[in-house]
Amino acid sequence: MTAMRRFEGHAVLITGAARGIGAATARRFADEGARVLVTDADLPAAEKTAAALRERGATAEAFGCDVARRAEAEAAVARAVDAFGSLDVLVNNAYRCTPDTPLFEDGSDDDWAADLDVTLSGAYRCSRAALPHLVASGRGAVVTIGSVNGIQDFGNHAYSAAKAGLMSLTRTLAGHAAQRGVRVNLVAPGTVRTSAWEGRERDLAVASGLYPLGRVGEPEDIAAAVAFLASADAAWITGTTLRVDGGLLAVNTAFRQAVRAHAQESGEAEGDGTG
Template sequence: MADTKRFEGYGVLVTGAARGIGAAVARRLAEEGARVLVTDVDPPEAEKTAAALRELGLTAEALACDVADRASVEAAVAHAVDAFGSLEVLVNSAGRCTPDTPLFEDGPDDVWDLDLDITLSGTYRCCRAALPHLAATGRGAIVNIGSVNALQDFGNHAYSAAKAGLGSLTRTMAAHVAARGVRVNLVVPGTVRTSAWEGRDDELEAMRSLYPLGRVGEPDDIAAAVAFLASRDASWITGTALTVDGGVTAVNTGFLRATRQNRDV
């Protein structure tokens, strides 16, 4: 459990918070004193996450929220404000990633559209609904969850394009809302051990050698970065992308391994 209480008195809304990164973010901010609304398209799992936080003596509620639906998003924001009295932090963790077809040209329009709608447009909808309330507090912060897929080819065309779009949206929105006292930043995770990798432990183990720090990420690694950017410790930081990826985008480990092997011959 976090030792600090940087979010005492804060109202927080986290999307995609039933499990994985979103759940870890909800827990970390609640541990630091926030009142957290856990939202997700899976209401029973969202309630499980919120209930687990309440069992720890933390303040959390759960609510169904489909970020593809404007009315659902606006209802979630209104619920957070009504329940907590204010909304200081929005964390956009909801996203959708569909495996690519073997041939690029076989990718269906509906899959492309839905991945972008959930991952990119969903973030837009949440920010649009939350901004008046965030601005009213004088300490509002938005943290978007991006991906290293926006920086290099790790597959998943639609998801990658959506995450790249989040980088641009973060920068432009940060400039647009700065005068209203709201900061907007992006966390860029590498491979993180979540339910998306369930049953694929061999793949995760194989990836370890690609990461200079020798392991894949855990949801708590991302939650710690989110907590920093959402807090007043980052009060002079906006429009930035914080890469939390164990060094995978800093070093071409495959290239280095190949060149070192050649030198050893």
């Protein structure tokens, strides 16, 4: 358990918090003293996560919330305020990601719309409902989970477009909310070891070799970044996208490895291969 207690007395709502990054973020906030509303479309799973937090001595409740439904997003915010008396932090983590079809033109309107509705519009709905309460708290913060997919092409067209949209929403909402005392930021993770990769350890091992830091991320890596941006330690940070990606977007590891291998095979001095 972390020794820091930056969120004593804070009330935190996290969407998509039943598992993975959301659950790790809930644990991080709870360990730092926050009261946490664990929301997820899968209520039984959310209840298990909340129960685990209570076993750690935290104050936590679960609430069923499909962020694609405005009424449920608003009800989740109302529940947090009713249960805890206020709302200080909103973490937009819920998402939907449909695998790409082999050909772009074979993609369906329904899948495209659903990915955007949950991932992008869901964050909009929750932020809209939460904002008055975040303003009232006097220390409000929104932290949204984006992705490197919103910055560079890694496939998943609709999901990536939604994540890119979240970066724009972060900037525009930050500009609107700053004068009202609310900060708005986004964390853009790279590959993170979650249940979405279950049974694909070999794929994760291959992916690890493409990261300059030599490994994929863990949910706790993202949770730490979220907690920082939500805390007073980031009091002069708003409207930013924080890449938490093991250096993936900064260094083209695969390219460097290819150049190095070619140099070794040819006996040439290693260069950068860019001309």
